[in-house]
Amino acid sequence: MLNQIRNFSIIAHIDHGKSTLADRLLSLTGTIEQRKMREQVLDTMDLERERGITIKAQAIRMEYKGYIFNLIDTPGHVDFSYEVSRSLVACEGAILLVDATQGVEAQTLANAHLAKENNLVIIPVINKMDLASADPERVKEELKNAFSIPAQDVLYSSAKTGQGIEEIIQAIIDRIPPPKETDASHLQALIFDSHYDAYRGVVARIRVFNGEIYPGMNMRVMSTGKEFEVQEVGYMKIELVPCNKLSAGEVGYVIAGVKDVRDCRVGDTLTDAKNPAPKPLHVYKEAKPMVFCGFYPVDGDDFEALKDAIGKLQLNDAALHYEQETSAALGYGFRCGFLGLLHMEIVQERIEREFELDIIATAPSVIYKVKLRNGTSKFVDNPSLLPSAAEIAEIEEPYCCLTVISPSEYLGAVMELVKEKAGKFISMEYLDPTRVLMIFELPLSRIIVDFHDRLKAVTRGYASMDYEITGYRVSDVVRMDIMLNYEPVDALSSIVSREQAQFVGRALAAKLRTLIPRHQFEIPIQAVIGAKVIARETIAPMRKDVLQKCYGGDITRKRKLLEKQKEGKRRMKRIGRVDIPQEVFLSVLKMNK
Amino acid sequence: MRAIYIHIPFCVRKCDYCDFVSFPGLDENTIGRYVDAVCEELEAKKHFLSGGISTVYFGGGTPSLLSPARLERIFSVMRRTCPKFPDGQEVTLEANPGTVDVNKLRTFRELGINRISLGVQSFDNNLLKLLGRIHTARQALDAYDACRRAGFDNVSMDIMFALPDQTIAGWEKTLSTAVSLKPEHLSVYNLQVEEGTPMWEKKYSPQAGNKLAFPGEEEDAEMYLLAVRYLGQRGYNRYEISNFALKGRECRHNLNYWENRDYVGLGVAAHSCVNGIRQSNTCVFADYLVSPAESVVEKWPSTALSRRQETLFLGLRLSAGVETELFAGYEKDVRELLADGLIEETDGRYRLTEQGVLLGNRVFARFV
Numbered sequence: 001m002l003n004q005i006r007n008f009s010i011i012a013h014i015d016h017g018k019s020t021l022a023d024r025l026l027s028l029t030g031t032i033e034q035r036k037m038r039e040q041v042l043d044t045m046d047l048e049r050e051r052g053i054t055i056k057a058q059a060i061r062m063e064y065k066g067y068i069f070n071l072i073d074t075p076g077h078v079d080f081s082y083e084v085s086r087s088l089v090a091c092e093g094a095i096l097l098v099d100a101t102q103g104v105e106a107q108t109l110a111n112a113h114l115a116k117e118n119n120l121v122i123i124p125v126i127n128k129m130d131l132a133s134a135d136p137e138r139v140k141e142e143l144k145n146a147f148s149i150p151a152q153d154v155l156y157s158s159a160k161t162g163q164g165i166e167e168i169i170q171a172i173i174d175r176i177p178p179p180k181e182t183d184a185s186h187l188q189a190l191i192f193d194s195h196y197d198a199y200r201g202v203v204a205r206i207r208v209f210n211g212e213i214y215p216g217m218n219m220r221v222m223s224t225g226k227e228f229e230v231q232e233v234g235y236m237k238i239e240l241v242p243c244n245k246l247s248a249g250e251v252g253y254v255i256a257g258v259k260d261v262r263d264c265r266v267g268d269t270l271t272d273a274k275n276p277a278p279k280p281l282h283v284y285k286e287a288k289p290m291v292f293c294g295f296y297p298v299d300g301d302d303f304e305a306l307k308d309a310i311g312k313l314q315l316n317d318a319a320l321h322y323e324q325e326t327s328a329a330l331g332y333g334f335r336c337g338f339l340g341l342l343h344m345e346i347v348q349e350r351i352e353r354e355f356e357l358d359i360i361a362t363a364p365s366v367i368y369k370v371k372l373r374n375g376t377s378k379f380v381d382n383p384s385l386l387p388s389a390a391e392i393a394e395i396e397e398p399y400c401c402l403t404v405i406s407p408s409e410y411l412g413a414v415m416e417l418v419k420e421k422a423g424k425f426i427s428m429e430y431l432d433p434t435r436v437l438m439i440f441e442l443p444l445s446r447i448i449v450d451f452h453d454r455l456k457a458v459t460r461g462y463a464s465m466d467y468e469i470t471g472y473r474v475s476d477v478v479r480m481d482i483m484l485n486y487e488p489v490d491a492l493s494s495i496v497s498r499e500q501a502q503f504v505g506r507a508l509a510a511k512l513r514t515l516i517p518r519h520q521f522e523i524p525i526q527a528v529i530g531a532k533v534i535a536r537e538t539i540a541p542m543r544k545d546v547l548q549k550c551y552g553g554d555i556t557r558k559r560k561l562l563e564k565q566k567e568g569k570r571r572m573k574r575i576g577r578v579d580i581p582q583e584v585f586l587s588v589l590k591m592n593k
Numbered sequence: 594m595r596a597i598y599i600h601i602p603f604c605v606r607k608c609d610y611c612d613f614v615s616f617p618g619l620d621e622n623t624i625g626r627y628v629d630a631v632c633e634e635l636e637a638k639k640h641f642l643s644g645g646i647s648t649v650y651f652g653g654g655t656p657s658l659l660s661p662a663r664l665e666r667i668f669s670v671m672r673r674t675c676p677k678f679p680d681g682q683e684v685t686l687e688a689n690p691g692t693v694d695v696n697k698l699r700t701f702r703e704l705g706i707n708r709i710s711l712g713v714q715s716f717d718n719n720l721l722k723l724l725g726r727i728h729t730a731r732q733a734l735d736a737y738d739a740c741r742r743a744g745f746d747n748v749s750m751d752i753m754f755a756l757p758d759q760t761i762a763g764w765e766k767t768l769s770t771a772v773s774l775k776p777e778h779l780s781v782y783n784l785q786v787e788e789g790t791p792m793w794e795k796k797y798s799p800q801a802g803n804k805l806a807f808p809g810e811e812e813d814a815e816m817y818l819l820a821v822r823y824l825g826q827r828g829y830n831r832y833e834i835s836n837f838a839l840k841g842r843e844c845r846h847n848l849n850y851w852e853n854r855d856y857v858g859l860g861v862a863a864h865s866c867v868n869g870i871r872q873s874n875t876c877v878f879a880d881y882l883v884s885p886a887e888s889v890v891e892k893w894p895s896t897a898l899s900r901r902q903e904t905l906f907l908g909l910r911l912s913a914g915v916e917t918e919l920f921a922g923y924e925k926d927v928r929e930l931l932a933d934g935l936i937e938e939t940d941g942r943y944r945l946t947e948q949g950v951l952l953g954n955r956v957f958a959r960f961v
Contacts, residue, residue: 520933520952544814546953548782548835550910551652552598552850553864555903556871556893558957562906565958577933 003178005249007070007207008123009087011112012097013105013464017127020159021097021168022060022071028165029062029069032238059193059205059251061235067173070251072192072207074111084111085118086267089282090192090207090251093121093176095168096147100126100134100156103435104142105464106405112147123171124149130158142431179209179249186277187211187219189246189254189270194261196315202258205236206270207251209281214245218273219256222280226263227273228256261315289321289337290398290469291344291448292381294362294491295351296333298573298582302357303332309355310334313347320347325382329489329575330360335382338364341448358571362491362585366445369396369472384490386479389530396472398444401426404455406463408436413458421446422497444469445495480505480534482512483526487576491585505535515584518542523578594647595867596849599631599667600860601656602878605691609725609791610784614862614876615654627861627878628663630885632670634859637886639674641857641867646675648846649684651706657688661700668704679705683747683845687712690736691728698743708747708844709740710780716770717763720756723805724784725791737774747842749778754816756784757795757805764816768823777842781820781835783813814951821947834910834950851911853904861888869895906957909936914944926959 012018026032062069074087088094094115098104115122124143126136136156143149155171157164193205206213213219217230232255234242246252258264269280297306307324314320321337338344341364348361363383371377371394372387380386386395402423406414408430415425415438423442430436447467455463480501482492492512496504505527512525520542527535550558572579603624606617619627649671651659671678685708686701698709715721716730728736740748752771754764771779786792786807794800796807808816821831829837833851836844849856858865861881864873874888875881881888901919908915917938920927927943930936935949935956949956 520935520948520955542952542955543810544817544951545955546834546951547785548817549785550834550850550907551847552856552858552866553862553873555850555866555907556864556873559903559906559961562954562958562961565954566961569958 002249005068006172006176007091008093009072009074009091010095013108016099017159024159024165029064031062059236086192096122096124097127100128100136103139104146106403106466110466121176125155127157129156130161145431181248183210187272188277188281190281191268194264196261202264204254204264208246212245212247219270220273222269230256266318291338291364293364294333296330296360298358300331309351327491329491360582383495384493397475399473400444400467401470402440402467404438404465406459410459481528484578485523502534509535509537513537594645596648596856598650598858600863601653602861603658604655605727612787630882631859634885635670650846651686655689656686657692690733695739695742709745710749713750714753748776750776751780755808755813757807772827777839779837851907853907869900902960905960914942
C-alpha cells in the first residue's frame with residue numbers, strides 16, 4: 001500500500017501554469033470528469049480566483065493505475081512562505097514548474113530551495129511549450145545554474161494543450177519515493193492545513209507519517225496536550241470522502257469535534273492519546289507577523305461585529321494576529337499583524353466582503369525595536385505609539401535580504417529602485433546571458449507596501465522578487481504626524497527616515513489634499529515632526545453644491561443622487577469636523593518612498 | 594384635489610444644454626396623435642382627479658408649439674373629467690419666445706391658460722446663440738410684451754447664470770432687464786452641463802479646446818448670491834432655492850411638488866405621485882403612443898419613512914422651511930447642521946441659512 005502512494009506539491013511562480021497543470025492531472029486521473037471541470041478547481045476562494053493566486057494550502061487525492069497521488073497545493077505568494085513550508089514537509093517530492101518563456105523566478109527559487117532543504121525529490125518541468133516564444137534551452141540553463149539540475153532530468157509540457165502530462169505522471173511514479181513509515185507503533189500525523197466549518201467544526205488536513213488514525217480513537221494535539229475523539233477521517237477528493245482509517249503515508253482529513261482552530265494548529269502533530277508518540281514530527285517555528293496595521297470599523301457601532309469577523313478569520317488563519325487598540329481619531333479597533341501586505345489586503349477584503357463591514361485600515365508598519373534613555377527597550381508596531389524623541393536612545397528596524405531576478409536590461413532600473421528605497425547591493429549572478437539574479441539588503445519598511453508594484457513597473461513586469469527577514473539594525477527614523485484642521489490624526493502618523501522626512505511630508509500633504517473631499521470650511525493639512533511643521537497644504541472650502549432645479553420628475557433622480565452622496569459620506573470617517581475617506585489611511589506609507 | 598402636469602415633448606430644435614425628453618421637428622400629424630394619446634391617458638386616469646384639479650402645468654419641450662385647437666382638445670377632456678374646470682385654478686403654459694405672437698397667446702388665454710412661463714434665459718444675443726436658443730433677445734422682449742397685450746397678468750421668466758463667458762456685470766444686466774419688465778415671477782437657474790448634450794461636448798471634448806470660459810463654482814455662487822440680493826431688494830422674494838416672486842405670485846403648481854403632495858403626470862416621460870407612490874411613464878415616444886393608458890414603466894416603493902424624508906428634503910428647498918417636529922429621529926443630523934450653520938430655527942421651523950442654500954445637497958443628503 002505504502003509503495004503505491006506519491007505525495008507531492010507543485011512549485012511555480014504565479015501564472016506559470018500551476019493551476020492548469022493541476023486541472024490536467026485531475027482530469028487525466030479521472031478524479032474529476034472533464035465536463036464537470038470548473039476551471040482551476042483548486043483555487044476555491046473567490047479572492048484567489050480573482051487574484052490568480054492560491055492563498056491557503058489545498059490538497060487532493062487522485063487514483064491512477066493502482067497508485068494514489070496526493071497533490072498538496074501550496075500558496076504562491078511571497079507573503080505565504082510560512083504556509084509553503086508546512087505543505088512541503090508533508091510531501092516526498094515536488095514538481096518544479098517553470099514557464100518556458102519566462103524562466104526561473106525569485107519565488108520559485110526560494111521555494112525550490114526550501115523543498116531541497118526538506119529533502120524533497122524535484123521533478124523539473126518546463127511548461128508552456130506550446131507558445132511560440134518558448135525558449136527551453138535557456139530555461140534549462142537557468143535550472144542548471146540555479147539548482148544544479150542536469151538537463152536530462154528536465155521534462156517538457158504544455159498544461160494548456162495536454163502535452164507531456166503523462167510523462168509527468170510517470171515521473172511522479174518513478175522518481176518520487178513512496179512514503180516511509182519509521183515507527184508503526186505510534187501515530188504521528190502532521191496538520192498542514194486546518195479550517196473551520198460552521199457545521200462540522202474544525203476540519204484538519206493531515207499527512208500521516210506513522211501509525212494510523214481512525215474514528216473512535218482519542219487523538220492528542222501534541223503542542224497543547226488537548227485530546228479529542230476522532231469522529232471522522234477521510235480523503236480529500238473533489239468533496240470530502242469518509243473512510244475507515246488513514247494510515248502511514250496517507251493524506252486526508254480528520255474531524256474530531258474541535259470547536260477552535262487554535263486547538264488544531266497548522267504544523268502541530270496529532271498522536272494517539274492512549275499510546276502517544278514520544279515527540280512531535282517537527283518543531284515548527286511559528287510564522288511571526290511582520291506587517292502591522294490598525295483595523296477600525298467605519299461605524300463605531302460595528303466594533304463587536306468586527307471583533308467577531310476577525311476572530312472567525314483567525315480560525316482559518318494561524319498567521320493572523322490581533323489585539324484590541326484605541327485610536328483617538330478612529331475609536332476602538334484592532335492592531336493586526338500579518339505576514340505581508342498581500343496577506344493584510346486579503347484579510348481586509350474578506351472582512352469587507354464576507355462580513356459586509358466597512359473598515360478603515362491604517363497605514364501598515366513594521367515592528368520597531370526602541371531603546372529608551374532610561375535603559376529599557378520596547379517593541380513598537382504602531383507609529384503613533386513611538387515615544388517622544390527625547391526619550392529615545394536608539395531605534396532599530398527589521399532588515400531583509402531581497403532576491404530579485406530580472407532580465408539584465410533592467411538591471412540599472414532595479415538598482416535605481418533599490419537605491420531609492422535605501423537598499424544596499426550585496427551581490428549578483430547571471431543565470432544565463434540575459435537574466436540576472438541580484439541580492440540586496442534593505443529595511444523591510446521600504447518594501448512592504450509598493451516595492452513589488454514598483455519593481456514590476458520598472459521592469460515591465462519581467463522581474464520577480466522574494467525576501468527574507470535577516471534581523472534588526474539601528475536606523476535614523478523619526479515619527480511624522482499629520483494634523484487636519486489643526487487636530488492631530490493619530491492614525492495618519494508614520495515613521496520615516498529622517499533625511500526623507502521633508503520630502504515625504506510634502507508628498508503626503510499634497511496627496512491628502514487630493515484625497516480628502518472639500519468641506520464647507522477650509523482645511524489646513526500639516527505634516528509635523530515634534531512641534532515643527534515640515535509641510536502644509538490647504539483644501540479650499542466647498543462653496544456651492546446645491547442642485548438648483550427640482551420639480552416633479554426630478555424628485556426620484558435627485559433622491560438617488562443624494563443617496564449616493566450620503567453613501568459616500570457613510571464610508572468616510574469623521575475626525576473632528578473633517579470627513580476622511582478610507583483610502584487616505586493607506587496613502588500614508590505609499591508616500592514613504 | 595390633485596395637480597396635473599402635462600408633458601409636451603416637442604420643440605423646434607433642442608437647446609445645446611437640454612437633456613429633457615423632447616423631439617425636435619415632428620410633423621403635425623404625429624403631434625396630433627400624441628395629443629390624442631394624452632387625452633386617452635387623462636381619460637384612463639380620471640379617477641385620480643375625482644377630488645378635483647388644483648393646478649395644471651404644461652411643460653416641455655415647447656408647449657407653446659401646440660396649436661390652440663390641440664390644446665382645446667386636452668381642455669375638453671379635463672372639463673369632462675372635472676366639469677367646473679377651469680375655476681380659478683392656476684393653469685401654466687411654458688412658452689418659447691420664438692414660437693408665440695399676441696394672437697396665439699390671446700387664444701391660449703381664452704382657452705383657460707392664465708399663467709405663462711417664458712423661457713427667456715438671457716438678454717444677450719451672444720449667450721442665446723451659445724445656448725442654442727432659437728430666439729433673440731429682441732424676440733424675448735416682444736414675446737413678453739405680447740403676453741401682456743394678450744391680457745396675461747401672471748407671467749414668469751426663466752433666466753440663466755453661470756453661462757460660458759458670462760461676467761458678473763453681464764449677469765447683473767440680465768437681472769436688471771428682467772426686473773425692468775416687472776414679471777410676477779422669476780425662475781433663476783445656473784447652467785447645468787449634462788452628459789450627452791452638445792454643451793457637454795463644448796465644455797469637455799478635447800476638440801473644444803479652451804474656447805469657452807465656463808464659470809467655476811466660486812463665480813457660480815457669486816452670481817447666485819447677486820441674484821438673491823438684487824431681486825430681494827426689488828420685491829422678489831426667494832421662496833424656493835431657484836424661484837422668486839412678487840407677493841402672492843408664487844407658482845402654486847411647483848409649491849405642490851415641494852410640499853410633497855400628489856400630482857398626476859401625463860405624457861411621455863411624465864412622473865406622477867399618487868397616494869405618495871412615485872411613478873414614471875415610458876420615455877419611449879412610440880411606446881407611449883401605443884398604450885398611453887398603461888405607460889407607467891417604473892414605480893418607486895413608498896414607506897412612511899421615505900415619505901417623510903421627501904417632505905424634509907423637498908420642504909427645505911422652500912424658504913418657509915419645515916416644522917421642527919417632522920425632524921424626529923434626525924436629532925443628531927439636525928444638531929450637526931445647526932452647529933455647521935447650514936440650517937437655523939425660527940418660529941418652530943428649520944430652514945436653510947444662506948450658506949445652507951449654497952450647500953443644499955449637503956443638507957438634503959442627511960434626509961435620504
